[in-house]
Amino acid sequence: MKRGRIPAAHLDENRIHTLHDHLFQTAKMAKNFAQPFRSDEWAYLAALWHDLGKYSEKFQKKIYEDPTIQVDHSTAGAQYAFHCFEKRESPFIGLVLAWLIAGHHAGLADYSRAESGRSSLQERLKKRVESYDKAPKKILEFPSDLPQVPISDGPLWLRMLFSALVDADFLDTERFFDELRTKLRSGYPDIETLLERFSTHMQKLLAEAPDTPVNRERRKIYETCVSKADAKPGIYTLCVPTGGGKTLSSMAFALHHAKIHGKQRIIYVIPYTSIIEQNAAVYKEIFGDAVIEHHSQFDTDDTDERYSRSKLAAENWDAPIIVTTTVQFFESLFANRPSRCRKLHNIVQSVVVIDEVQTLPPHLLDPILRKIETLEKEYGVTFVLSTATQPDFHGFDLPEFSLKGLPIDGEIVDDPVALARRFRRTEIKWHHETPISIGTLAQELASQPESLLCVVNTRDRARDLYEAMENDGENTKLHHLSANMCGKHRFGVIEKIKKELAEGERVKVVSTNLIEAGVDLDFPRLYRELAGLESIAQAAGRCNREGRLPRPGLASVFTLDLPTPRYLSAPINALHAILPDLDDPLTPEAFRRYFAALYREYGERLDGKKIVELESRTMKWPFAKIAERFRMIEDGYTQSVVIPLDETAEKAIALLQLPDAPYRRALRRLQRYSVNLPKTTVVKLLESEDLKEIVEGVIVLENMTLYRKDIGFDERRAGMLDAESAIF
Helix, strand or coil, X not given: CCCCCCCEEEEECCEEEEHHHHHHHHHHHHHHHHHHHCCHHHHHHHHHHCCHHHHCHHHHHHHHCCCCCCCCCHHHHHHHHHHHHHHCCCHHHHHHHHHHHHCCCCCCCECCHHHHHHHCHHHHXXXXXXXXXXXXXXXXXXXXXXXXXXXXXXXXXXXXXXXXHHHHHHHHHHHHHCHHHHHHCCCCCCXXXXXXXXXXXXXHHHHHCCCCHHHHHHHHHHHHHHHHHHXXXXXXXXXXXXXXXXXXXXXXXXXHHHHHHCCCEEEEEECCHHHHHHHHHHHHHHHHHHEEEECCCCCCCCCCHHHCHHHHHHHHCCCCEEEEEHHHHHHHHCCCCHHHHCCHHHCCCEEEEEECHHHCCHHHHHHHXXXXXXXXXXXXXXXXXXXXXXXXXXXXXCCCCEEEECCCCEECCCCHHHHHHXXXXXXXXXXXXXXXXXXXXXXXXXXXXXXXXXXXXXHHHHHHHHHHCCCCCCCEEEEEECCCCCHHHHHHHHHHHHHHHHCCCEEEEEECHHHHCCCCCXXXXXXXXXXXXXXXXXXXXXXCCCCCCCCCEEEEEEEECCCCCHHHHHHHHHHHHHHHHCCCCCCHHHHHHHHHHHHHHHHHHHHCCCHHHHHCCCCCCEHHHHHHHCCCCCCCCEEEEXXXXXXXXXXXXXXXXXXXXXXXXXXXXXXXXXXXXXXHHHHHHHHCCCEEEEECCEEEECCHHHEECCCEECHHHHHHCCHHHHHC
């Protein structure tokens, strides 16, 4: 190192971010982040050594003279930590610190060279590194030991430590380069202030609500959630029928519980972006910018995203109320990348509400339930598992598989069975034993004099049934809803349906199951193709939803003379197993029995990716492999295609193709204009130039004749196009 040069972590024009200051400030911050889970000294030491490699001559030359020089500055600190504690016969401590330090840019690595070769931690610890002998002795000092932390889940604890390190590193670096961004991260109201706003809002809402039987029940549910909030921290269920107002009641429990027990934030976890946007809008009306949305479709109105307060808070969840997806929440708990793990330490000492908990994917249920239990026991997280169709999360033992299950501390509402009975607004009739054709079903639907909703199991069936009904009559408003329509298109159709129903029109809707969550429509008559009980119940929640009929709404369950989709085999088998002696299919007991049968039907497939097995490899964890395998939505079969439906989409597409385009922002705006198509279809249409890849990974529909205003993308029409029609 040249004489007189101050070792630098970063340079900004003529300003120096000294390495000494960066290491100690990052260590101080990481220690603070890890204190709530009793690991502050571990985080402090990892942060103090994370950039030891920057003391090398080569790195300082990169900083001061030539930024193109390639230097691995992470491995040096990892090796120092490992060898220090190896000499003290504390290899566990050294290995943990090495994992954190080596991964603070690239991510937590697989341990074994057999998993990932030279990028494995094993190989990194053998790698030749630049000398860091200029590091001050004060930084190189190390304790003989670190406090033992009682942990049952090593990988989660290590990810929590990693979160504390990388968030502190990000924030201290940001403090040097851009103090304005640092200032924007603070100033949120505390839980007590938010509770006052919420209580004021609820008093007004309840006072103005019409005195109907349904609203009286909603008030009771709300008041019960408030009164039960002083329960000890733990894992609770909230079993509220569809239309019972659980969006606000669950928030009431969460806020009161957070105030009583000193929890730091509320995290509201929802499976579908359609519900997220709906719920977030409700919360923002009450809490304003204290609510942070973190999901793929959220876009900010700020001209410069670098200074968007909501985007900054979404990076590390440092805000009082977070609204996010199950994908974002659970995949982060199994992640290995710094950007994905950064938020984890802010889950500690929070209240997490998981809405529509029955939608947790069966192929990952076992590892998910284990993480929920660990977060409650070791990280002070209270969970509220909220749904109208509460699963049975008790464990079971089979010869080939055991589900550990969840220790539930209690149900929040007093009597879920009586509540379900009082909310009963629909009667189910079972006509599933004799399969019928789509043509016969279309005739049946056409003969009905009132508005109705028919839900089928696949996009193809929705399209075929819709087309079979197109001659239903001039006085009928017929609509189709499926994932062949982009989100923007579907939203417009749903708003039109709401308007027509409110005006007393006769409306008939053919839909896939996307209508069963987050879509507040109310029909007097429902038809539902045979599926799992939870799907049938969710569909039934769109029949006589507000209880306005003088009689129960009627829901008919039918079977089509078509093959059962593979993903529905287990749910239908479970339903068949309990149906013969089921008196009432819409009670909490019915759902408990159904899910117990369903999870036994899945058996070892409840850990279909062998995540539990991978995480049981003590101190030899393959972090990268786990992150790659843990996918809430299995991909590989479909490809997203952008539909240039309107001027907004066209502008975003044009923006993407400009030099220095705001790529991520444009992509978020196009999420609402995307349709997922089979990859085989995409390949074919790229070859025929009906699709075009405008930038790498972004495919746009060029031939809009393949996208119909009534049903969206028409794969059948795509296959039938000849050369002449393709031209025009």
